Amino acid sequence: MNFYYAPMEGITLYPLRNIHRKVFGEGVDRYYTPFLTASHTHHFKNREKKDVLPDRNISFDNYEEEIVPQIMAANAGNFLWAAQEMKKLGYKRVNLNLGCPAPTVVNRHKGAGLLCDTPYLDAMLDGIFNEAEGKDIYPEISLKTRLGFTDPSEAEELMRIYASYPLKELIIHARVREDYYSGSPRLEDFKRAVATYRKCGGGADICYNGDVTSAKSFEYIYKELCTGADKASETDGSKTCGITSVMIGRGLLSDPSLVRQLKGGEALSAEELRTYLKCLYEDYAQFIPEDRNVIFKLLEHWTFLYRHFASCDRHLKAIRKSRSRAEYHAAVNNIFAECEFVPVTDSSC
Numbered sequence: 001m002n003f004y005y006a007p008m009e010g011i012t013l014y015p016l017r018n019i020h021r022k023v024f025g026e027g028v029d030r031y032y033t034p035f036l037t038a039s040h041t042h043h044f045k046n047r048e049k050k051d052v053l054p055d056r057n058i059s060f061d062n063y064e065e066e067i068v069p070q071i072m073a074a075n076a077g078n079f080l081w082a083a084q085e086m087k088k089l090g091y092k093r094v095n096l097n098l099g100c101p102a103p104t105v106v107n108r109h110k111g112a113g114l115l116c117d118t119p120y121l122d123a124m125l126d127g128i129f130n131e132a133e134g135k136d137i138y139p140e141i142s143l144k145t146r147l148g149f150t151d152p153s154e155a156e157e158l159m160r161i162y163a164s165y166p167l168k169e170l171i172i173h174a175r176v177r178e179d180y181y182s183g184s185p186r187l188e189d190f191k192r193a194v195a196t197y198r199k200c201g202g203g204a205d206i207c208y209n210g211d212v213t214s215a216k217s218f219e220y221i222y223k224e225l226c227t228g229a230d231k232a233s234e235t236d237g238s239k240t241c242g243i244t245s246v247m248i249g250r251g252l253l254s255d256p257s258l259v260r261q262l263k264g265g266e267a268l269s270a271e272e273l274r275t276y277l278k279c280l281y282e283d284y285a286q287f288i289p290e291d292r293n294v295i296f297k298l299l300e301h302w303t304f305l306y307r308h309f310a311s312c313d314r315h316l317k318a319i320r321k322s323r324s325r326a327e328y329h330a331a332v333n334n335i336f337a338e339c340e341f342v343p344v345t346d347s348s349c
């Protein structure tokens with residue numbers, strides 16, 4: 001089983017990727033970048049381009065294999081232009097975003113917005129794969145989709161469409177757009193979708209995504225996906241319940257050692273969490289000028305990490321209220337010194 005770090009806009013950018021790899025080693029098999037917008041101007045925004053430059057991704061000897069740029073596009077031409085740019089930078093793979101639920105994206109016929117116009121989506125994929133198939137100027141193309149826009153029954157038609165293109169990988173977030181990121185992942189619908197995909201002849205590797213937050217939740221989800229999975233995987237003969245990889249987003253923000261644990265390794269230690277936080281501060285401080293704004297960035301991480309400290313409300317409040325580097329570090333030192341460290345949390349099980 002391969003494990004991927006999910007794309008998360010504004011969060012899983014190169015500083016986080018570099019530090020995660022440096023502190024937690026090589027457990028994560030691939031890191032997906034937050035989406036880069038492929039606009040009609042055929043120019044990336046500076047900060048998006050910077051995120052994929054090889055010399056920014058310094059922790060990765062094999063960035064071409066280990067990092068997958070994700071592209072958001074409203075038509076085949078824009079996607080193909082962006083994919084070709086990524087190939088020029090050396091990337092072996094790119095991923096098309098078919099899942100972003102934000103109204104500003106959906107209303108522009110992008111992200112999950114494409115899921116509710118299946119004739120258009122089909123034509124767009126046809127334009128992409130007809131042009132790219134067999135041509136060395138393009139990287140390998142994968143899709144990241146949801147089960148539908150409003151209802152998971154829509155997955156049947158989506159899977160039929162996906163099965164007619166030569167994808168290498170299909171990542172399925174087990175929710176529909178209207179779920180955004182809440183509610184339980186729809187495991188039964190996920191299984192049905194994979195079965196439909198296979199029945200229609202789809203040969204891509206399948207990646208599961210949604211709410212893997214701990215070894216315990218992984219065990220539960222995997223067991224559910226395997227129940228009756230013989231049907232889903234009988235055509236591909238796999239022994240992995242029809243899936244070959246798992247993508248994790250919020251779970252890795254909450255416990256950056258999660259993939260190591262899923263691969264049989266140690267739980268998070270207080271010392272490595274401390275190093276991780278210290279490195280993140282130093283890296284963000286290199287390109288964010290004001291202490292206060294660096295602290296805001298770190299607070300995004302604390303929103304997920306606070307659960308590793310028992311009875312620490314007072315100290316968390318101090319972290320949130322800190323305004324300078326010195327105040328922030330003093331508050332962080334206090335939390336590590338005075339609160340009980342909880343290596344494994346099972347908040348969402």
Ligand SMILES: Cc1cc2nc3c(=O)[nH]c(=O)nc-3n(C[C@H](O)[C@H](O)[C@H](O)COP(=O)(O)O)c2cc1C
Nearest residue numbers: 006007008009034035173210211212248249250251
């Ligand atoms: C803050 C945030 C930003 C996200 N940005 C992206 C993105 O740029 N591209 C994408 O495909 N998914 C994005 N996602 C969705 C995640 O990649 C993932 O599908 C979702 O969080 C479910 O997985 P999880 O339960 O493991 O977090 C984002 C999710 C969050 C919470």
